[in-house]
Amino acid sequence: MLNRRNFLSSAVTSSLAIGAGLAWRGNLWAQLESLPAQLPDRSLFDQNEDAYWREMRKQFLIPADEIYLNNGTVGSSPAPVLRAVFQGYETGEKMNQADPEDYPIWGYAAWNEFRDPLAGFVGCNRDEIALLRNATEANNYIANGIDMKPGDEVLMSDQEHPGGEHPWNLKAKRYGIVIKKFNLPKPLINPAQVLEVVQAYITSRTRVLFFSHITTVTGVVLPAKELCSLARSKGIISAVDGAHVPGMMRLNVREIGCDMYSSSPHKWLQAPKGSGFLYVRDEMIDRLWSTIATEGWDEPQLRAERFQRIGSSNVPALWGLRASIQLANDIGMDRIEHRQRALCDYILTAMVKRRAISWTSPDPKLRCAIATVNVPPIVRMDLENWLWKEKKIRIRGGDPNKLRLSTPYYLSKDDIDRFLDAFDEYKKSKA
Ligand SMILES: Cc1ncc(COP(=O)(O)O)c(C=O)c1O
CATH class of the missing domain: 3.40.640.10 (Type I PLP-dependent aspartate aminotransferase-like (Major domain))
Structure with missing residues (x-):
């Protein structure tokens, strides 16, 4: 097993010796080290679902003040996944497997x-x-x-x-x-x-x-x-x-x-x-x-x-x-799907209230965790850039006015409210 503490300290030492170029490596390990070693207990879900998902959010490297609504393009691999990748490298790259045939x-x-x-x-x-x-x-x-x-x-x-x-x-x-x-x-x-x-x-x-x-x-x-x-x-x-x-x-x-x-x-x-x-x-x-x-x-x-x-x-x-x-099995796919659907319904309803033109099906069976709405005359790329530069919110869209909003389980309703407030602010500034 990889001893991350040893690795971390040696990485920090060598990065000091070799220069700033290696410093980020120690930093990534340090970040992974700082994330909770265990997933939140399943019983927390029964007591307080929102608290459970808040804890789960801590497994991701996405900075706490960033809101990532573009999981539909690429997700962000959380700590257990990253640790496994590094273990794969550690196990493989030593070239000392029992069987000498590589x-x-x-x-x-x-x-x-x-x-x-x-x-x-x-x-x-x-x-x-x-x-x-x-x-x-x-x-x-x-x-x-x-x-x-x-x-x-x-x-x-x-x-x-x-x-x-x-x-x-x-x-x-x-x-x-x-x-x-x-x-x-x-x-x-x-x-x-x-x-x-x-x-x-x-x-x-x-x-x-x-x-x-x-x-x-x-x-x-x-x-x-x-x-x-x-x-x-x-x-x-x-x-x-x-x-x-x-x-x-x-x-x-x-x-x-x-x-x-x-x-x-x-x-x-x-x-x-x-x-x-x-x-x-x-x-x-x-x-x-x-x-x-x-x-x-x-x-x-x-x-x-x-x-x-x-x-x-x-x-x-x-x-x-x-x-x-x-x-996903540890969390439970049913819980994940339920959460993602609920967040999607929440953002969709809020955007429709704001008179966005929905391309998302009104039939719950025909939608899941991606809401797509059009917000003319707002130009989606202008909004996309503004949200990222000014508010640390990432969305994706399609020209000219389409927003595609992805709602993975690690978001909270507060995150979505922050997006909605930012959207309102932008819209008002363009009125
Ligand atoms: C329906 C669909 N198919 C294929 C792709 C391509 O995915 P990848 O770049 O991982 O091959 C995407 C990416 O967004 C997609 O939405």
């Missing part, structure tokens, strides 16, 4: 010690999971790996992220497949609206239905199970971009019934950046080509492991991924 350690491994907890968390078998770097990479595996002829169609929504859409654009340009896009109403009022429009777009050439489970544009939670069932009934492959889902809400890929599912747990699960995954339903694995080929690419018995054979890799990120799953 490859199974840094690549070409089943990594079941990481796939098992992830498979349990998302509801599938380890053999259906490939550990990749993020949803973009996983989406590329999907688009590159499915056999399609010129003229074959992929159907997707008009709210796909570039990391979901462009792999198909590349395939269209290179191989002549056809991309068809269906429009999602803003806001989506009920599941029937999307099911009807998808149904209407399906043709005899449709081979793949690709959509975000939660879209980047509006944060709408699409009825993934129903959409996948529709695709299956027509013999169409269903591929779901779930970048936002693990850690935002409970996920069970089997219940959804999709053929493939990609994700970026660095967002809502607060896993390290560079730890993503691709799920491929067992019956589909043999139909998917690998994108990166090295030893193992053509060995079907490896199942989805063959998609994670990418050469040497950043294994400590996987240590962090495992710790982030452990953390």
Whole structure:
């Protein structure tokens, strides 16, 4: 085990000796040292939920006076995750493992010690999971790996992220497949609206239905199970971009019934950046080509492991991924989801009261922890910059007037009130 106190003191000493360049290292360890070593007791949740979440907030390096409403882009890895990453480095970098063959350690491994907890968390078998770097990479595996002829169609929504859409654009340009896009109403009022429009777009050439489970544009939670069932009934492959889902809400890929599912747990699960995954339903694995080929690419018995054979890799990120799953399980995914939904409802209601135009679904089943509102004539980038420079509040938006507000569990209602006060102040100054 890493002895952080020793490390800290030696790091401080050496940083004094070597110069200011190394000082920050000691500082990061010192910061981690200063965070509570234990998570708040679960019983605190029953006594005082807000106090429990306030304690949990202390696990994050985000400064206490900063309000981070952009978890939808990237999360912030909390102390247990960072500690695990460092332990991964400490364990690996000594190069003194019992087995002198380094490859199974840094690549070409089943990594079941990481796939098992992830498979349990998302509801599938380890053999259906490939550990990749993020949803973009996983989406590329999907688009590159499915056999399609010129003229074959992929159907997707008009709210796909570039990391979901462009792999198909590349395939269209290179191989002549056809991309068809269906429009999602803003806001989506009920599941029937999307099911009807998808149904209407399906043709005899449709081979793949690709959509975000939660879209980047509006944060709408699409009825993934129903959409996948529709695709299956027509013999169409269903591929779901779930970048936002693990850690935002409970996920069970089997219940959804999709053929493939990609994700970026660095967002809502607060896993390290560079730890993503691709799920491929067992019956589909043999139909998917690998994108990166090295030893193992053509060995079907490896199942989805063959998609994670990418050469040497950043294994400590996987240590962090495992710790982030452990953390979510320790807190309880139901509690996390409940908290995130409540905060989202709170900020949405407050913004609608301020006459913001909501693109967030009025149906609670079709929204979770991302609220998207438009606030014309306020220019979102001006507001974004002002909030950060003047108030230490980070948001994200879309041009010209859209604000995308993410509500992870570690925020409090006070944080949201501070954002709302700042928003009011800015609005008044522009009146
Ligand atoms: C729906 C969706 N898919 C894919 C991505 C890309 O994520 P990453 O950069 O982690 O690959 C995002 C990022 O915001 C997203 O919202």
